[in-house]
Amino acid sequence: MKRTLVIIAFIFGFTVMSFSQVVDRDRSKYAVNNFAEDDKYTMLEPYETVSVEEPHGRKVKNIIFMIGDGMGLEQISAAWVCNGGKLNLDNFTNVGIQRTYSANKLVTDSAAAGTALATGHKTNNGMVAMTPDSVAVKSLAEEAMEKGKRAGAAVTCRVNDATPAVFFSHSATRKSQEDIVEQMAGSGVYFLSGGGYKFWRNREDGKDITEQVKAKGYTYVETKEDLMAVEEGPVVALMDSHELQPALDRGDILPASVEKALQLLDNKKGFFLMVEGSCIDDGGHDNKAGKTMEEIFDFDRTIGLVLEWAAKDGETLVIVTGDHATGGMTLLSGSLDDKRIRVNYSTTGHNGIALPVFAWGPHSEDFIGVYENTELSDKIRALIK
Template identity: 40%
Template sequence: MKLLGYLLLSVLLLSCQNQESKKEATLSSEPKGPKNVILLIGDGMGLSQMSSAQFYKEGTPNLERFPVVGLIKTSSSAQLITDSAAGATAFACGAKSYNGAIGVASDSTAIENLPEMLVKQNMSSGVVATSTITHATPASFYAHVVSRNMHEDIALDLVESELNYFAGGGLKYFNQRSDEQDLLSELKNKGFVIDTTAIPSATTEKMGIFAASNALPKFIEGRGDFLTQASLKGIECLSQNENGYFLMIEGSQIDWGGHDNDADYLIGEMLDFDNTLGAVLDYAQKDGETLVIVTADHETGGFTLAANEGNYNSIAPSFSTGGHSATMIPVLAFGPGAENFTGIYENTDIFHKIAAALK
């Protein structure tokens, strides 16, 4: 009987050990989440805008390097067709709101954004744009105002925000204000190194770059590679935080080319954005801990790559509107956690998927 008891006890112990081993193996085989997230937003960039890179870029577009593709629905809380403010608020805060809302809900109350959440995990955050830094998309990642047109109020929110890095235009909202406040001095008092002439070679933990008094020039009018270089400088600065970071990069003026129904303007901005994607992807491939997501807030212009007078070997870009359209928007993803961005879902899910990836 004693021998039988020992045998039964041995079997039970072995069974428990096997179950623990299987549990540990399962846990170790679970995909590791990202340390960093870079979200690239091509403002106004629909599928036709993306497709233009196939036909107007020399070589293969960087867009084609992404292994994961999804689609988002973009309507705002009050309108079928969103604007950039409500679209970016959905990305930054995870909630639908009305057109014009910056970081506020439909009842105009402030909603916590990603940088405000991530600072609680001691992570860093930054934004880059070719518009003013107070424009709707970048503003939604740090400000809380009832209207996107409140640029001076948005600038005040940037001073009090949780950002560690920003680069774009809009200097006049900080040093030529109606209230005569000198927000550049206030930013410096908050620990920011501010540059109003160029992207500095030095790297600091808190940096602000103002490349223009208002918006930056068009790419086809000599802006150069500001978007790429400002994005890489942002990665360099934010990477100093061993806890990880979040960086939003906006190709702002793809949208403006669509509003102007100017195909050359739009395509130039799209190619500049694709160049920036390439630089970011090169970094992410080497780093191995960075999730890269590419999407847009909405499509602008009803842009179409139409056949040129029936000639199927010639493209004549055309537009159907000077405003936005309601079409679904592609989502591309690369890196740890990219597999979670497949399917068709609401634009607010971009926020929730990023938050889940960063736990």
């Protein structure tokens, strides 16, 4: 009898545990999914995608550069299957291919790839907007600000991580986090959102960079709600100590932040905005299909709202690409009808496959072809006027 009770209690406990996990996952606004096995993923609630008309023949006033960190065609293809054969990326008609190798490695890291995309210069892995001999080179964001435009970045990692850092700072190493933060704070950036307040106000050097930006006239906030209430830039929003929470837990922070960025950056001279799906890379490093898919869906939903905004504006060029792919993922099997995939991975690191470039809006046809990641940057720079 005692043993039966123990067994019943055990089963009951186990059921409650499993149930609470399900409830936990229900916090996702995007999908309810099966994370039981890392190589499989089933999408239970696909999202609707937008359908927009692409404006042609007009000038480029605004540029929105969207980078999926660790996002290659393999991750995009898998996400397309899981969402039942549709993504907001399907709206893009002009597509190119960019090669990602860095100055010193066939397989790049985010700092060297970001430097190529942001400045048009290949550099060594680990370096931030500098050539291999440590000469600072001008980023697209800096170019835009010089031309009187506003510039911003919205990411899901810490704002001082490699990809946002290459647009607003210069360093011989991505590891100089506190220095990068000080440079970003002094860069003239108009909108900055993501995580990382530890590197701004709980620093080893004792400085409080959040007080410095406030003294310069920035609105500084640490929650999404406070960011949504901001009516005027410039603004710095650091909504977690390090990275933001994974997509399942953070909800719609990225799309909401980007919507706010568009509202605040929009002005008669135009703007340059970099948006990063920063944590797609983490799913690749972890070899977890579910984590990768959730991050791509979050990024693709953000692409949807950007396209709707840009379609209304008519003078906004939207570019979507990755910095490198991660995990060496292969789509092995699955079903469009059942919205499921099975994948495998060949590495927990990055890989060296060339990446798709999706272009939409005025001058999108300039991005057709096969070219270096640095040439992609050059093509964008030529349109910053």
